[in-house]
Amino acid sequence: MRKEVLLLKSMLLAVLILFIPQIGLSADKIKVGVLHSLSGTMAISETTLKDTVLMMVEEQNKAGGLLGKELEAVVVDPASDWPLFAEKMRELIEVHKVDVVFGCWTSVSRKSVLPVVEELNGLLFYPVQYEGEESSKNVFYTGAAPNQQAIPAVDYLMNEVGAERWVLAGTDYVYPRTTNKILESYLKQKGVAEEDIMINYTPFGHSDWQTIVSDIKSFGSAGKKTAVVSTINGDANVPFYKELGNQGISAEDIPVVAFSVGEEELSGIDTGPLVGHLAAWNYFMSAESDANDEFIEAWHGFIGDEDRVTNDPMEATYIGFKMWAKAVEKVGTTDVDTVRPALYGIEVPNLTGGTAVMHSNHHLSKPVLIGEIQDDGQFDIVWSTDGEVEGDAWTDWLPESKVIVADWTDPINCGNYNTETKKCSGQNY
Amino acid sequence: MMKLYFVMLFLFVFPAQNIFANESSESINSLDSSFELLTSKSFSDKTKAIEAISESGHPSALGILSSLLDGKLYYGKKDKKIVKIEKIDSKIFKTFDPLNNDSLGEKKKRELRKVGINNKLRGLLNEKIAKLTIFSEDKKTRLQATRNILKNLNPSSVEIIRNAVKQESDADVRELMQICIYAADAQSNDREIKLNAIRSLSGSLYPEIGILLDKLNTEQLAKSEKDTELLEALDESIESTKLKKGFYKQIENIFFGLSLGSVLLLAAVGLAITFGVMGVINMAHGEMLMLGAYTTFVIQQLMPNAIEYSLFIAIPAAFIFTGLVGIGIERGVIRYLYGRPLETLLATFGLSLILQQAVRSIFSPLNRSVITPDWMSGSYEFNPALSLTYNRMYIVLFALLVLFALLWLLKKTSFGLQMRAVTQNRNMAKAMGIRTNWVDSLTFGLGSGIAGVGGVALSQLTNVGPNLGQAYIVDSFMVVVFGGVGNLWGTFFGAMTLGIANKFMEPFTGAVFAKILVLIFIILFIQKYPRGMFALKGRAAES
Numbered sequence: 001m002r003k004e005v006l007l008l009k010s011m012l013l014a015v016l017i018l019f020i021p022q023i024g025l026s027a028d029k030i031k032v033g034v035l036h037s038l039s040g041t042m043a044i045s046e047t048t049l050k051d052t053v054l055m056m057v058e059e060q061n062k063a064g065g066l067l068g069k070e071l072e073a074v075v076v077d078p079a080s081d082w083p084l085f086a087e088k089m090r091e092l093i094e095v096h097k098v099d100v101v102f103g104c105w106t107s108v109s110r111k112s113v114l115p116v117v118e119e120l121n122g123l124l125f126y127p128v129q130y131e132g133e134e135s136s137k138n139v140f141y142t143g144a145a146p147n148q149q150a151i152p153a154v155d156y157l158m159n160e161v162g163a164e165r166w167v168l169a170g171t172d173y174v175y176p177r178t179t180n181k182i183l184e185s186y187l188k189q190k191g192v193a194e195e196d197i198m199i200n201y202t203p204f205g206h207s208d209w210q211t212i213v214s215d216i217k218s219f220g221s222a223g224k225k226t227a228v229v230s231t232i233n234g235d236a237n238v239p240f241y242k243e244l245g246n247q248g249i250s251a252e253d254i255p256v257v258a259f260s261v262g263e264e265e266l267s268g269i270d271t272g273p274l275v276g277h278l279a280a281w282n283y284f285m286s287a288e289s290d291a292n293d294e295f296i297e298a299w300h301g302f303i304g305d306e307d308r309v310t311n312d313p314m315e316a317t318y319i320g321f322k323m324w325a326k327a328v329e330k331v332g333t334t335d336v337d338t339v340r341p342a343l344y345g346i347e348v349p350n351l352t353g354g355t356a357v358m359h360s361n362h363h364l365s366k367p368v369l370i371g372e373i374q375d376d377g378q379f380d381i382v383w384s385t386d387g388e389v390e391g392d393a394w395t396d397w398l399p400e401s402k403v404i405v406a407d408w409t410d411p412i413n414c415g416n417y418n419t420e421t422k423k424c425s426g427q428n429y
Numbered sequence: 430m431m432k433l434y435f436v437m438l439f440l441f442v443f444p445a446q447n448i449f450a451n452e453s454s455e456s457i458n459s460l461d462s463s464f465e466l467l468t469s470k471s472f473s474d475k476t477k478a479i480e481a482i483s484e485s486g487h488p489s490a491l492g493i494l495s496s497l498l499d500g501k502l503y504y505g506k507k508d509k510k511i512v513k514i515e516k517i518d519s520k521i522f523k524t525f526d527p528l529n530n531d532s533l534g535e536k537k538k539r540e541l542r543k544v545g546i547n548n549k550l551r552g553l554l555n556e557k558i559a560k561l562t563i564f565s566e567d568k569k570t571r572l573q574a575t576r577n578i579l580k581n582l583n584p585s586s587v588e589i590i591r592n593a594v595k596q597e598s599d600a601d602v603r604e605l606m607q608i609c610i611y612a613a614d615a616q617s618n619d620r621e622i623k624l625n626a627i628r629s630l631s632g633s634l635y636p637e638i639g640i641l642l643d644k645l646n647t648e649q650l651a652k653s654e655k656d657t658e659l660l661e662a663l664d665e666s667i668e669s670t671k672l673k674k675g676f677y678k679q680i681e682n683i684f685f686g687l688s689l690g691s692v693l694l695l696a697a698v699g700l701a702i703t704f705g706v707m708g709v710i711n712m713a714h715g716e717m718l719m720l721g722a723y724t725t726f727v728i729q730q731l732m733p734n735a736i737e738y739s740l741f742i743a744i745p746a747a748f749i750f751t752g753l754v755g756i757g758i759e760r761g762v763i764r765y766l767y768g769r770p771l772e773t774l775l776a777t778f779g780l781s782l783i784l785q786q787a788v789r790s791i792f793s794p795l796n797r798s799v800i801t802p803d804w805m806s807g808s809y810e811f812n813p814a815l816s817l818t819y820n821r822m823y824i825v826l827f828a829l830l831v832l833f834a835l836l837w838l839l840k841k842t843s844f845g846l847q848m849r850a851v852t853q854n855r856n857m858a859k860a861m862g863i864r865t866n867w868v869d870s871l872t873f874g875l876g877s878g879i880a881g882v883g884g885v886a887l888s889q890l891t892n893v894g895p896n897l898g899q900a901y902i903v904d905s906f907m908v909v910v911f912g913g914v915g916n917l918w919g920t921f922f923g924a925m926t927l928g929i930a931n932k933f934m935e936p937f938t939g940a941v942f943a944k945i946l947v948l949i950f951i952i953l954f955i956q957k958y959p960r961g962m963f964a965l966k967g968r969a970a971e972s
Contacts, residue, residue, distance in 0.1 A: 039786075041896055043794035161548065172941050202940045205900050207891035208692070210685040210821065211935045218678075221636030223643055235796055235892040242801070242890075246808055246818040252552045269798060273806070275500070276548045372547055375500055380545045382472075 029072045030065070030334055032057055033092035035103025035113070035124075040080025041204070044235065045313070046105050048264060049127060050075060052314045053102045055302040056321040066328055074098055082112045089113040093120045099334035100125065100324055102317060106233075107131060107175045114139070123336045125320035127313045129259060129281075131178035135393040135406030135415035138336070140343065140362050142320040143313060144282050145391040146182050152368040153257050153280035154183060154229065156383050158190065161255060163227035165196045167216050172201040176231035179259070183229060186397040196224065206236045209243040217247060220254040228256040237261050238269050245273025251372070252276065263309035266377040274373045282366040283315035284379045287352040295351050309377070319356050319364065322348040344409065354388055361406035362415070363391025460487055460528065464511045467497075467544050468504045475550055483557040491561045493527045498554040502527065503541040514541070556581055563593045568602060575605045579612065579637050587613040608633055612641055624662055631666035632673055634814040639674075642667050677815040682932055688821035690928025691828035692890065694921060695883030696901045697908035698835065701920040703876035704909055706852045707869055709763055710774050713781040714905060715898025717877045720754060721747035721884020722893045723788060726797045737802045740885060747881035755877025759870050785895045796894035805889060824886050831882060832921055838875075839917065848872055911951050913961025922962060927951075 034053045036046035057073045065071055074096045078085040085104065092098045093116075100123045104110040107130050117124050117138045129144040157163040166187055170176025180199055187197060198219050200212055220226035232240055237258070244256065257278040263285050266274075285296065295318065300306050327342040328334050344360045350367065357365045365388035371379025393406040393415070406415040414424035463485075466478035479497070482490050496502045496513045503522070504511050512533055514522040522541065524533040546554070559577035562570050571593075578586045587609065594606040607629075614626035627645070630638055646663045649656065700714045724747040729739045758780060766773045805823055810816040839845035850858040851868050859865050884897075891897065904927075912923025927947060934943040958964065 039789065039794065043789075044796060044894070047794060200939065203944065205892075205896070206940060207900065208689050208940075210688065210818075211682070211932055212940065214681060214685070215936060221639065223640035235894060238796070238892050239890060243818070246806060246820060248808055248816065250551075252548050252555070255548055267798075270800060276551055374543075380543075380547075382545075382547045 028069055030067070030069050030328075031096060031098040032071055032073050033096065033098035033101035033103070034073055034075045035078060035085065035088055035092060035101050036105065037080040037109075038075075038077040041234065042080040042105050042109075045264065048311070049102070049105070049313055049317050051303060052299075052317045053321065055299065056318065058302065059298065060321075060325060066325055067332060067334075078109070082106075082108050085109040085112045086116045089116045089122070089124075090120065093117075093122045099123070099336075100339075102127065102320060104128070105313070106173075108173065110139070111174075121336055123324075123339065125317070125324065127316035127320055129312070131175045131182075132393055132395055133178060133401055135362050135408070137340070137408055137415060140320060140323075140358065141391065141393075142316040142323075142356075142364055144366065144368075145363055145393060146179055146395055147392045148282060148366055148368055148389050149259055149280050150179050150183055150229070151186060151397070152385055152389065153259070153278070153370060154186065156278075156280075156370050157227040157229075157255070157257060160383060161227060162225050163255075164192070164224040165198075165220065165222065165226040166192060167198045167200065167219060167226065167228040168231070169200045169202070169212070169216075169228055170231035171206075171233040171236060172203055173233075176201065176233065179231050180229075182395050182397050185399075189397065202232070202236065204234060204236065206232075207239045209240050213240070213243045213247050213249065216254065217249055220249075226254050228254060230256050230258040231260060232258070233260045235265075237265055241269065241274050241277070244277075250276065251278070257370070262311040262313075263378065264311045266373065267307075267309055269377075271373055271377050272375050275375050277373050278370055278382075279373070279379060280368065280370050281312040281379075282368060283310075283312040283350070283352055284369055284371045284381055285310045286371070286378045286381065287369070289351065289353045291349055291353075292351040315351050318351065319348050323356075323358055341409070350388075356388070359390060360409040361391070361393045362408060363393055363406075365390045460485055460493075465509070467502070467511060468509045472547055472550060475544075475546065476553060479550065479553055479557060483561065487528075489528050489530075491558065492530070494554055494558050494561070496527060497544060497546060498551065498558065500543060500546075502544040504544060505536075506540055506542050511544070512536075512541070552581065556586070560586060560589055563589055564596075568599050571597075571599070571602050572605065575602060575609060579605070579609050579635065582609065582612055582637075584613075608635065608638065612638060615641060615645060620656075620659070624659055627659070627662045627666055632669040633666075634670065634673060634677075634812050636813065639667075639670055642670065674814050677812070681815055681817070682936075683929065684817055684821070686929030686932035687925060688825050688928070689932055690925035691825045692887065693904055693908050693928055694828045694924035695824075695831060695886050696880070697905040697912075697924060698832065698917065698920050699876040699879035699883065700905045701909045701912070701914070701917065702835075702879065703873055705914045705916070706848055706872045707763075707767075708770070709767075709873070710770060710777070711763075711873075711876070712774060712778040712902065713758065713784060713898075714777075714876075714880055715900075715902035716781045716784040717751045717755065717880035717898070718884040718887055718901055719788065719893075719895065719898040720751045720784070721881030722799065722888035722897055723792065723797070723884075724750050724881065725885045725888040726792075726799050726893055729800055736800050737804065739800075740802060740805075740889075743885050744882055747885045748878040751881025751884070752874040752878030755880075756870050756874040758877070759873035763873065764866070764869065781898065785898070789895045792895075794895060796892045799888040799893050801889055820889050824890070827886055831879065832917065835879065836917055844868075844871065907948070907951055909961075910955060911961055913963035916963040919961055919963030926962075 032053065034050050036050040037043050038047055038050065054073055057071045060066060060071050074092060076088045076092060078088045089101065092101055102125045104113060104126050105128050110126055113124065114136055118136060122138055124139045125142055126139055127142050129149050130141065132145040168180045168183055170180055184197060184199065202212065216228060237260070255276065255278055257280055259280060261279050262281060296310055299310055300308065323343060323346045324339070326346050326348065327339050331338045331342045343358050346358050347355045350356050352367060352369065354367055359365065367388050368385045369381050370383040371381050374380050394401040394404040396402050403418055403420045405412070405417050405419055407417065408415065417424045460482060463478035463481040466474040469475065479494065482493055493502070501514050502511060503514050511527055512524040513527040514524050517523055517535065520538050522536055522538060524536050525531065526533055555577045559574035562574040565571050565574065575590065578590060590606050590609045594603060594610065597603045597606060611626040611629045614622045615630060617623050630642065642663060646667060649660050649663060696718060699717065700711065703709055703711050725740070725743040728743040728746055729736060732739055762776050762780065763773060766776060801820065805820045808816040808818040839849060847863045847868050850861070850863055851865055855865060887897065908920060908923045908927060911927065912919035931943050931947055934946055938946060955961070
């Protein structure tokens with residue numbers, strides 16, 4: 001009998017020890033929302049980012065949480081369904097009362113949550129390279145703006161590779177269309193003739209690239225060095241590169257520089273025929289720095305698979321999370337209106353060396369890197385900007401956005417401010 | 430890969446009588462200093478190193494340069510010593526001394542760093558290797574070397590070609606070498622040589638020649654004194670090249686159309702059978718394609734050492750597996766819904782979602798990598814203006830094979846006879862003692878199995894992921910509706926017409942708009958011919 005009583009008592013004790021701290025804390029946790037598709041077409045890319053946020057939350061908790069409180073991740077699945085992103089965003093803020101959200105990948109999903117996050121005064125960190133032409137009070141863009149990816153990549157091809165003829169190939173939606181519009185205008189201002197630019201759009205998931213690749217081949221054999229700037233998105237890249245390899249277009253003849261192909265996308269294909277083609281990002285897994293080695297090790301430990309790769313949007317998520325944590329620690333609260341101004345000027349070390357700084361236009365300063373694809377699916381960094389490039393929300397290369405600036409500090413306090421008419425036209429969704 | 434193979438062969442066969450043999454201690458010293466330059470981060474240092482190695486005349490120079498090109502040259506992180514590696518697996522390498530191929534034991538990847546090269550260096554390496562291999566015993570190596578020399582022609586390489594052509598025995602290689610020489614002569618200052626060279630280059634399909642002729646033409650036009658004879662010769666050469674290129678472009682377009690048509694045929698022919706015989710609109714048909722593609726993936730995982738043959742096993746495996754799944758679906762769901770098309774449509778649509786999610790749970794939502802065997806990658810070059818990719822050629826052949834196998838099954842076997850009987854008049858067939866239930870099951874199994882086989886082919890062209898089927902289901906329905914129900918030839922002509930139409934429109938309208946136009950065309954077409962191109966006639970068409 002006594003034995004049993006002892007057993008019961010110790011069990012009760014164990015239960016108390018285990019649960020009391022949690023009961024005590026659960027009332028006072030900081031909630032981090034994760035809004036990434038875990039099913040549907042975008043699951044391929046976005047699942048990794050969900051895991052990245054979970055890893056960051058775990059690490060932060062191991063280091064004692066934030067403001068003495070534990071962090072809790074709230075994961076929802078918007079299922080690659082753009083209107084559902086808006087609903088899930090509302091759910092995160094109204095039902096789960098999250099303090100911050102990390103999420104979205106495609107521009108159309110971001111545009112879909114914008115009205116919600118602004119109405120409910122939430123805080124969203126968007127970690128993917130995008131077309132710019134936007135700055136919302138409630139969104140921080142930790143991915144590259146066009147001047148941090150597209151423009152430097154074109155400069156590289158023009159100055160280092162000597163390209164004179166350009167193919168702008170993209171998937172048919174807002175990001176490639178806007179980026180190509182900016183690039184076309186940029187190239188023309190640099191003196192490239194109309195007939196030396198070929199623009200081509202294909203549907204999502206396009207798989208029959210024979211004609212287009214053959215066209216690129218003949219376009220490229222006109223005596224001038226030709227380069228392809230690819231904004232082809234998602235898994236259409238795999239058959240595109242396969243066809244390039246099969247038709248024998250090598251990187252020495254016609255280099256392809258991609259803005260949406262990273263380590264993750266290459267992990268699905270045999271990169272043998274692609275060696276030498278290029279990608280422009282702010283981060284490559286192959287970057288040599290201690291911070292990057294630690295990050296990769298932590299990622300492998302968290303995911304339990306040594307073969308998983310890291311990529312640029314993961315670094316953007318990492319920087320965004322660190323910045324938010326730093327800002328929260330600085331002001332001692334998670335209140336959006338207090339944290340937001342505290343984020344301006346916050347510095348976090350990049351994984352590639354140097355520091356990222358958040359500016360009052362809600363964009364980052366980041367280094368731009370050009371990498372060449374290797375046969376092991378990694379990139380060899382062949383070029384980088386001298387220092388960090390400051391993100392420009394409204395491009396200087398389109399006449400209509402040249403005059404617009406974003407600055408969320410006084411006196412402008414606007415994401416869409418026309419310097420000529422001195423007017424703030426607010427957000428156009 | 431091929432290049433390396435030939436180079437290795439060359440090294441293997443002629444280690445002793447290497448024409449560049451000049452083993453002085455100086456050359457070895459100079460390699461030491463170039464090796465040091467190779468470990469530098471700057472690409473201009475590496476350029477110097479490559480120049481030095483290729484000029485050194487060292488017997489291993491070629492081996493070193495081709496290892497560098499193939500990314501097999503590494504150096505120790507600590508001792509900076511250059512080694513050649515062979516991969517054992519992704520973590521451990523076998524290392525060799527690049528100078529004499531002596532084994533240096535195994536090393537971990539972490540201890541080594543690759544000698545990185547960029548596109549400029551790759552071009553330089555190709556040129557240097559070409560110069561070193563132009564006297565190779567192997568014909569293909571010589572051809573490749575000459576081709577690379579043509580790509581960046583310079584006076585020193587032309588000199589080498591002029592020497593090489595004298596002892597060249599093979600006609601193909603000699604012809605190409607002759608073109609190189611003409612290309613050099615066309616830039617000569619001697620008017621007679623120039624004129625002769627330009628005339629000889631007429632109709633040459635190499636892009637480099639086209640560029641050269643254009644350049645010469647603009648040069649001549651810019652001159653104040655026009656040399657009419659020269660200009661005429663240029664005009665004539667450029668014109669004939671253009672004409673030939675245009676002709677081959679059309680052939681290429683037709684081939685592209687046929688290959689797209691073959692893909693459509695493989696995707697649609699199974700649907701044509703189930704739709705034609707049973708009148709069942711199977712929305713899960715695309716998922717059968719997907720299952721076939723995943724079968725290929727699984728087979729390749731099971732036999733990682735025999736990837737070259739994996740497709741031959743994957744084809745029957747996919748046929749049997751998806752066929753069984755098809756029979757299961759028919760027995761489990763569809764047979765309860767005969768005569769209720771709307772319910773069948775919804776049920777099969779639901780099934781397609783279930784299958785997609787099942788694959789997502791088992792294999793992850795990420796695309797799986799199906800390896801293309803070596804014999805299916807690359808392209809066959811008929812001439813410099815026309816090269817057709819192997820994978821597409823095989824798929825056209827395969828699609829035809831599947832079509833004829835099906836035709837044989839339908840026309841020559843008793844199962845085919847019963848199937849045709851059920852297609853034409855179900856009740857009458859029943860009355861004649863055909864077990865229509867059984868025929869239905871097998872037909873559905875056959876249709877699904879064929880889709881599975883199509884999936885194996887698709888795995889070589891597109892991404893193997895849970896959404897693979899959705900991308901093809903709409904196209905398949907288009908082909909079946911356009912071609913006419915219940916006739917395999919209808920499906921065949923439907924697929925090929927749509928494929929070729931699509932490919933001929935694409936260059937003018939772009940891929941997106943071409944698809945829209947095809948869709949509009951089909952809508953208009955079935956207004957006029959509601960039963961498709963090859964409609965069943967007579968009493969069979971009454972139902």
